[in-house]
Amino acid sequence: MLGNNSSKVRYSKAELRSPDFELPSRERAPDAIKFKLFNWLLLPYEAGKERIIKLSCNMCVKSYKMKWPLNTTTLKNHVHNRHLNTIVRLQNEALESDDPMTGSILESSLVINSEPTPTLEDYRGVVSAPILADASLKASSRSRPVHAYFQINEYKQKVLRFIIANGLPFIVLDSPTFGDLVKYLKEDLPETVNRHTIKNDLYRLFYKEMRWLKRRIAENQSRFALTMDEWNSSNNYDFLAITLHFYNNSFELETYNIGFEYLNEFTSYTGETLFKILGETLEDYGLTNRIISITRDNAGPMNSCMSFFADSMSLKGVEFSGDVRCVGHVFNLAIEALLYYTFFRVKRTKKFEASLTEIAEIHPGLGDLALSMKTLPVTVRSIISGIRHNHFLKNSFAKLADKKKSARGVRCGPEVLVRDNETRWLSTFKMIDRFLYFKDEIKDLLRAASARSRSDDLDLECCDISEREWQYLGSLRDILAAFRGPTIKLQASSYSTINRTTPCVLRLLKDIEGHQSEDLESSNPYLAMGISKASEKILEYYPVWDESIEKMKDLFLATVLDPRYKLSFFRDVGLTNAQIDQIERYFYQVFDRYSEEYHKEADEEPEEIVPQKRRREAIDVDLSDDGEDYFLRRDEEAIEHEVDNYLKQPRADCRSPIEFYKDRKATYPIISRIAKDYLAMSAMSAPSESLFSQVGDMVTKKRNRLSPFTIKILALLKSRGKLPDETVLVDEASNVMEDSLAAMEAPLGTRAHQENGGIETERDTQSDVTAAP
Structure with a gap:
């Protein structure tokens, strides 16, 4: 022990x-x-x-x-x-394990010692006993724990977990069949276990969790970052999700959903409505003046909400510059612009039609190209649908896919084509990428289909794709792929992403603009225009080349705080000296604010503070004893400024910027505080959006009578791991990124399409996607 x-x-x-x-x-x-x-x-x-x-x-x-x-x-x-049942549960879990005496509570000081200290044989039963044929006798050979007795509170907890984990309505607890089941197991079960008492237990669990989180927040010394987004449930309720992010006093990232607020009680929710809800939530958690950033989408009401929030902070004498646009939403807008000009998305505005007319007038000889580009998306989707619905095509394609795997010497790999969802750009990328992967098989299949005497039964609108069109699909796939990497990097919630936002944006701009050329402008002006519009949209929200850094200053500072980048990064990528000087000045301004707070917390008197100096200064000293006036000049002993020290050091080759500051709290006591706050900012609103899929699994057709308040409780408890989930019995690690991206791309209330026939859903094809730290 x-x-x-x-x-x-x-x-x-x-x-x-x-x-x-x-x-x-x-x-x-x-x-x-x-x-x-x-x-x-x-x-x-x-x-x-x-x-x-x-x-x-x-x-x-x-x-x-x-x-x-x-x-x-x-x-x-x-x-x-107070919690004996918990000790009993831990002991029972240890007894059920393969090796109960290794690393379990059974070898700790917490074990219940109402009997002499047990041996391994006591837990396992008599190991030398012959094997029993009767399963019940096998089970009885184990010694039951001394305190394994029925407890009504633990029973109610298990019932609650069962209801939530399996997405059942609470009313099932009042059904006669459920009553017969539990009475069969225990005849004297109290009648108090019903849907009302179980829901009350759920509410008590929620308020207990609220109290714990409020204490947790109060104990933390740092500022806090938020992510916000709206969601529409299947029963047509609108909610505002608010998620809190911060590095705690031990430099560990913590994330909590603190709000899932019902919006339908308002006739229409404007920016002022969202601001009111946000303010009430922050006040409830004691966070009113402690918010450093809010990452959100680009919707009009959210824009107004941020204006109201910044103005309210200004009235309190607090500068708020942390309005962060969700990079996922910005990338989505940029890709939509690209897909409009490649006709994989439909847009019928007068302005867009005028743009197409202008291109046609400048390039009158490319009429066939425009027609080909407009029909190609229809052709691709038609072929995929044809393979799905026609037995000949489906079976023939399956054989060709198996042959491809055999030729490559692999046992697993893509087997079917993927149809895109027109609200999700990543699904279009996957559709084109998979289509190109099976290029040879599709060409063979189209030749076989055209040779059939009843080819009209194959439901194909076009049975031919030219080599030029295949090359064009490859170019489009490569451009879309440039967005995929940054999106994966910046959607994570388990490590800092804001420091990588500027580098990822600059790299993305370089990659997509690398596809631009004079040859492309003359050979395919539509694709060239799409690339140009995508770049313009990114620069609209991330004006990295503007002479003033005002809109980018917090993102720039977050990058400087990453010891792998510092100011040198901005020189390397070509920012002007004027921009770099502004970034450095902003760094000192933020440092001065934090320095004042730091010394105030340490209860140091202002006159006792030795100011940090950025350079060595000469001062006058002492007079001679004999009255002869003369001045000796010497350098004051230099006290190097933290920012100077940090910036002059070579860029560090470290795995994590937050670990860098955790190990150097003594060297950079103030900068480490700045880093804790600024690196907690989120590049995307994905942490709030990831909650939507969890709630969507709970708010089903069978449970569409849940009240908004109950949905809120379930959402927040589920997000904090307080409620189990048995509805998904497969490993979803590969789908986490896709769920968050889907939430960003899809309009409110849109759900991913389901698997149908031979066409798998876009979510089912993401096993190759993992988020890189």
Whole structure:
């Protein structure tokens, strides 16, 4: 038995009074921490005093403040007296494992010792006993835990988890068949377990989680970043999702959904309505003056909301410059412009038609090209649909796909074509990419189809694609692929992305503009115009080349704070000296604000603060004793400014910028604070949008009578991992990125199309996609 782990980690008095003192890892922590029964938090440093540790129970609101070494007996007694069922559950889980005595609670100081210390044989049963044929006798050979008794509260928790995990309506608890089932298992079950009491338990769980999160936020010293987006449920409810992001005092990224607010109670939700909802949510969590950025979409009401928010901060004397446009939405707008001019998307505005007319007048000899480009998307989709609906085509294509895999010597790989969803650009990329992958097979299939005497039954509008058209599809695929990489990098929520936004935007502009040429302008002016419009749309939201950095200053600063980039990056990519000087000045301005806060928190008097100087200064000193006046000039002992020190150091080859600052808190005490705040900003609103698919799984046709408040509770608890989900029984790790991108691309209320026949959905084809850190 390991006993008290904390006794194995010893510190000197000097270490316990040091500002650099850190808590040991969870593996070396006391058992109550190791098994996640308590959370611990190191409270702010006080000069000359031993560090105080706050321990908060994960199952109730109880908390303690202790010095090292911790009083583990107090923690153990609290768990045994208040949460015995949790200890019993952990012991039962350990007993059911293959190796119950390795790393489990059974070898800890928390084990219930109402009997003599058990051995491995006691847990496994009599290992030398002969194998029993009867399964029930096998099960009974295990020793049952002493405290394994029925508890009504634990039963209610399991019922709640069962209802939520399987997407069932609460009314199922009042059905006669469910009552017969549970009565069969336990005849004396109390009648109090019904849909009303279970929903009340759900509400209590929600308010408990709210209290815990508010404490968590209050304990954190940093500023907070937000992501926001709107969503429409299947029962036509509109919601505003608000997600909180911050690096905690231990430089660990934390993300919580703090709002899923019902919008239909308003006749129409304007920017002022969204601002009111946002303000009430922030006030509820004590975040009103602590927001450093809001990442959001480009909708008109959201634009107005941000104006109201910035004005309200200004009235309070707080400058707010963290209005961050979701890069996913911006990329989507740019790609739409490209797809309009390649006719994979339909646009019928007068302005667009006038643009096409102008191109035709400038290039009168390219009428056939325009016709070919307009019919090609129809041809591609027609071939895919034809293979899906016609048995001859479907079976022939399946054989050709198997032959391709055999020729390549692989057992797995693409097997079917993918039809796009016209609201999702990534699905169009996948459609074209897969179409090109099976180029030879499609050409063989079209030749075979044209040779059939009843080819009109094959439901193909066109049975031929020219080599020029294949080359054009390849060029379009390559341009769309340039957007895919940055989108994957910037959609992550488990690490900082804002620092990469400017580099990714600049790289994307370079990649897509690399497809532009005078030859393209003359040979395919429609594609050239699409590329030009896509670039213009990106620069509209990210004016990286503007002489004034006002709209980009926070994004630029986030990049400078990445030690792998610094200011040198901007020189490398060609920003002007005037732009770089503005970025550097803004860095110093932000530093000065944080420096003032830092010293104020340390309770230093202003006159006692030795100012950090950016350069060495000469000063006059002393007079001689004999009265002869003369001045000696010497250099004041230099106190190097943190920003100067940081910028003059070579760019660091580090894996994570936040780890860089965590390891250098003593070297950069103020810049590390700036980095914690600015690197918490999100490049995309994907963290808020990822919640939509989870809620969509819960708000089904069977559960369309859920109230908006219940939907909110389910959404927030589900997002924090407090509710289970058994409706998806496959590994969805490869689909996380696609779900978030789908939410960004699709209009409100749009759901991805479902698998049908031989055409798989775009989501089902994403096993090759993972987010790179």
